[in-house]
Amino acid sequence: MNMVSSIPQTAPGAPRVVVVGNEKGGSGKSTVAMHLLIGFLRAGFTVGSIDLDARQGTLSTYVSNRESYSHRFGLPLPMPTHQAIHLTGQEAGDRNRLDDAVQALLTECDLVLIDTPGADNHLSRAGHAWADILVTPLNDSFIDLDVLAKVDPASMRILRPSHYSEMVWDIKKQRGQRDGGSIHWVVLRNRLSQLDARNKRDMEGLLRDLSRRIGFQLIEGLCERVIYREMYLKGLTLLDLREKGTDITLSMSHIAARQELRRLLDALGVPHQEGDGVAPASAPAAKAAVG
Numbered sequence: 001m002n003m004v005s006s007i008p009q010t011a012p013g014a015p016r017v018v019v020v021g022n023e024k025g026g027s028g029k030s031t032v033a034m035h036l037l038i039g040f041l042r043a044g045f046t047v048g049s050i051d052l053d054a055r056q057g058t059l060s061t062y063v064s065n066r067e068s069y070s071h072r073f074g075l076p077l078p079m080p081t082h083q084a085i086h087l088t089g090q091e092a093g094d095r096n097r098l099d100d101a102v103q104a105l106l107t108e109c110d111l112v113l114i115d116t117p118g119a120d121n122h123l124s125r126a127g128h129a130w131a132d133i134l135v136t137p138l139n140d141s142f143i144d145l146d147v148l149a150k151v152d153p154a155s156m157r158i159l160r161p162s163h164y165s166e167m168v169w170d171i172k173k174q175r176g177q178r179d180g181g182s183i184h185w186v187v188l189r190n191r192l193s194q195l196d197a198r199n200k201r202d203m204e205g206l207l208r209d210l211s212r213r214i215g216f217q218l219i220e221g222l223c224e225r226v227i228y229r230e231m232y233l234k235g236l237t238l239l240d241l242r243e244k245g246t247d248i249t250l251s252m253s254h255i256a257a258r259q260e261l262r263r264l265l266d267a268l269g270v271p272h273q274e275g276d277g278v279a280p281a282s283a284p285a286a287k288a289a290v291g
Contacts, residue, residue, distance in 0.1 A: 017102065018113045018268075019131035023164045024147045025118030027137040028190045030058035031228050032221065033115040035261055036135070036268070038237040040111050041078035043271045048105030052098070052127045053117035054084035066235025075245045077235075081109060091122045098126050120167070128171050131183050133268070136164075137190040137221060140203050148187070149210050156202060158210055165214050186268065187211065190221035219267040222260050227253060 020033040033049070040047045051059040063082045070077040085098055105112045114131075116124045128134065138144050145151065150159040161169070172183050187207065192200070211218045222228070231237060231248075238258045241248055248254075 016111050016132045017106075017130045018111060018133045018135065019116060019128055020113065020135045020137065021116040021124065021128055021131075022118060022136050022138065022147060023120050023124070023167075024139075024144055027118070027139050027144065028222065028228075029118065029137050030062060030115055031232070032135065032137045032188065032190065032264075033059050033113060034062045035222075035237045035239070035264075036270075037080050037113055038078065038239045039261070039265045039270045040113070041080065042239050045110040046108070047080045048109040048112045049080040049082045050098070050101055050105070050112065050114045050127070051082070051084040052087075052114060052123050054086040056117070057084060059115040060084045062232060062235055064235070065233060069234045069236065073245050073247070075243060077240060077243065080113070081105060085123065087117075087121060087123045094123050095126045098123065098130075102130055120163070125167065125171070128168065129174065131171075132181070134168065134183050134185045135188055135268070136168075136186065136216075137188045138207075140189050140192050140200060142199070142203070145203065145206065148214075149206070151206065156206065158206060158213065161210075161214050165210075169214065185216040187216045187218050188221040188264070189218070191224045192220065192222070217267070219264065220260070221264055222257065225253060225257055227257060 018036065020029050020036070022029055030053075037047055037049055049059065049063070051057060054060065060082065063080065066077060066079065069075070070079070083101060085094070085101060088094055102112055102114070112130075114127045116127045136148075138148065142151065147162055147164045149162050149165065151157070152159055168183075168185060172185075175181050175183055189203070189207065207218050210216075227238075234246075234248075236246065236248065238254065238261050240246060241250060241254060241258070
């Protein structure tokens with residue numbers, strides 16, 4: 001896998017915006033967003049986070065659960081500066097509130113992460129437009145692939161990009177015209193089955209073809225595991241499990257999951273923090289844990 005160091009290794013003077021987005025719900029966006037947040041924080045960045053899906057509020061609840069767990073057990077867990085923005089019927093007002101929130105966070109934080117709703121609305125599009133890096137988690141299924149592309153079921157060939165891909169393309173063009181900036185788009189194959197199956201291989205082939213056609217980086221994400229649901233209630237991530245005082249006993253599943261997370265963080269250029277218990281993906285320990 002070709003790793004791209006997307007995140008700046010020296011934060012001062014170079015704040016960046018990472019957007020986690022997909023129009024389809026249930027792709028694990030908020031779980032990915034929370035793990036990226038804590039990965040950035042434990043790498044030494046100051047991080048602001050914005051939840052644009054305030055009605056459902058999954059990321060906001062995750063952060064709130066983390067605050068409660070930290071206070072209950074007296075653990076100094078790293079925390080983002082977090083806020084939620086509610087969708088109203090006033091498009092201009094919603095956009096202005098988002099713009100003000102991002103600009104305020106950029107004055108005090110190295111990085112800002114925006115978690116968007118699993119639906120197409122003006123607030124989601126406004127959030128996407130702020131992206132320096134767009135991370136799109138995608139369930140490893142042909143149903144979810146429909147968000148990115150239309151596929152001929154007989155030949156298994158890509159017919160054309162779908163609505164979400166077209167939206168990202170439009171926003172990329174608008175960004176270039178507005179300030180000459182660019183958006184690095186990463187598609188994350190998420191909630192992967194731990195079994196090798198023909199559908200899994202077919203999905204990988206189609207996504208690699210599509211990545212060349214419409215310009216995104218394809219990386220593997222996180223496997224489907226019960227531990228993510230367990231950690232959500234505590235507000236914890238895989239990067240917190242070696243913290244003294246947590247009430248979670250490490251298992252082989254946790255260790256394998258942390259190596260998956262390390263590959264994801266490596267792909268986004270997030271520096272490795274010594275002592276976080278997650279070895280770099282190229283390290284022998286990673287190979288042993290995954291194998």
